[in-house]
Amino acid sequence: MALQRARAPLEWVERDLPRPGPHQVLLRVRACGVCRTDLHVVDDELPGIGHPIVPGHEIVGEVLERGEHASLAIGTRVGVPWLGWACGTCDDCRRGRENLCSAARFTGYQLDGGFADHVLADARYCLALPEGIDDAHSAPLLCAGLIGYRALRMTGESRRIGIYGFGAAAHITAQVARHEGRECLAFVRPGDHDAARFAMSLGCTWAGGSDQRPPCELDAAIIFAPSGPLVPAALAAVRRGGTVVCGGIHMSDIPSFPYALLWGERVLRSVANLTRRDGEEFLMLAPRIPVRTEVTLFPLEAANEALARLRAGRLTGAAVLVPGA
Numbered sequence: 001m002a003l004q005r006a007r008a009p010l011e012w013v014e015r016d017l018p019r020p021g022p023h024q025v026l027l028r029v030r031a032c033g034v035c036r037t038d039l040h041v042v043d044d045e046l047p048g049i050g051h052p053i054v055p056g057h058e059i060v061g062e063v064l065e066r067g068e069h070a071s072l073a074i075g076t077r078v079g080v081p082w083l084g085w086a087c088g089t090c091d092d093c094r095r096g097r098e099n100l101c102s103a104a105r106f107t108g109y110q111l112d113g114g115f116a117d118h119v120l121a122d123a124r125y126c127l128a129l130p131e132g133i134d135d136a137h138s139a140p141l142l143c144a145g146l147i148g149y150r151a152l153r154m155t156g157e158s159r160r161i162g163i164y165g166f167g168a169a170a171h172i173t174a175q176v177a178r179h180e181g182r183e184c185l186a187f188v189r190p191g192d193h194d195a196a197r198f199a200m201s202l203g204c205t206w207a208g209g210s211d212q213r214p215p216c217e218l219d220a221a222i223i224f225a226p227s228g229p230l231v232p233a234a235l236a237a238v239r240r241g242g243t244v245v246c247g248g249i250h251m252s253d254i255p256s257f258p259y260a261l262l263w264g265e266r267v268l269r270s271v272a273n274l275t276r277r278d279g280e281e282f283l284m285l286a287p288r289i290p291v292r293t294e295v296t297l298f299p300l301e302a303a304n305e306a307l308a309r310l311r312a313g314r315l316t317g318a319a320v321l322v323p324g325a
């Protein structure tokens with residue numbers, strides 16, 4: 001399902017099977033999650049999107065064929081996340097910040113992704129998946145789970161965390177946070193009672209509209225919704241010294257706000273995708289919690305419908321495409 005040009009529906013395209021190059025593997029896609037970032041790609045909200053491009057960066061696949069130097073065994077089940085390749089030699093790569101590598105290439109954005117029945121991936125950037133979690137339920141771990149994990153790390157030792165935007169990433173983050181003994185409060189779209197109930201069912205201690213003030217001061221906030229006005233709202237809700245983490249790759253403009261909201265050593269920062277180390281740590285941790293992902297399955301050819309449901313907020317948990325379903 002390829003994006004042939006900006007802001008167009010995805011189209012079913014038939015292509016010859018590609019052959020894996022050096023370090024690459026050819027995967028049969030078993031499942032691929034649908035992420036908010038896929039909508040940003042379709043909507044042309046990220047710089048430098050090449051067309052045509054196949055979106056999808058929460059890929060669960062099985063190795064069918066391997067190129068020279070690719071060490072994964074045929075038949076291995078692996079995950080392919082957003083970070084598809086990094087240079088390995090720049091300052092950022094050498095300091096463990098390969099996610100910030102300026103030459104990095106990303107799955108479903110610069111590299112064809114998993115809204116397909118087959119995909120090529122660099123074996124060095126594939127992640128081992130935990131056994132005991134099936135393909136569809138593993139897929140959302142690969143971006144929603146990973147970005148949530150990294151965002152949570154960025155809140156340090158914060159005990160009481162507000163999560164703005166209660167979709168795929170939040171529903172996993174809340175489970176990790178609770179496992180770590182933290183308290184979570186959920187901010188949903190005003191009036192979205194289903195999302196509020198879903199958040200409470202995952203152990204959040206409070207759920208309300210993003211236009212509401214929480215009943216208590218927060219130590220930190222994580223914003224997953226791509227809405228700039230949530231930034232001053234979250235800053236107003238965190239205590240002095242608290243952190244606000246923006247977890248999305250794109251956000252509407254942040255309105256100006258009084259310096260008093262940032263004063264008191266509050267920290268405002270973004271989180272950019274993931275490193276392989278995040279992937280390894282989180283995928284070891286997820287089955288121990290265990291993280292339970294809520295998924296809605298769509299056949300591959302219904303990718304546009306899955307995107308539309310995500311855009312409209314008419315999904316609980318994560319949408320996952322399954323080829324041949």
Ligand SMILES: [Zn+2]
Binds near residue numbers: 086087089092093098
């Ligand atoms: Zn680099």
Ligand SMILES: [Zn+2]
Binds near residue numbers: 036038057082143144
């Ligand atoms: Zn994503």
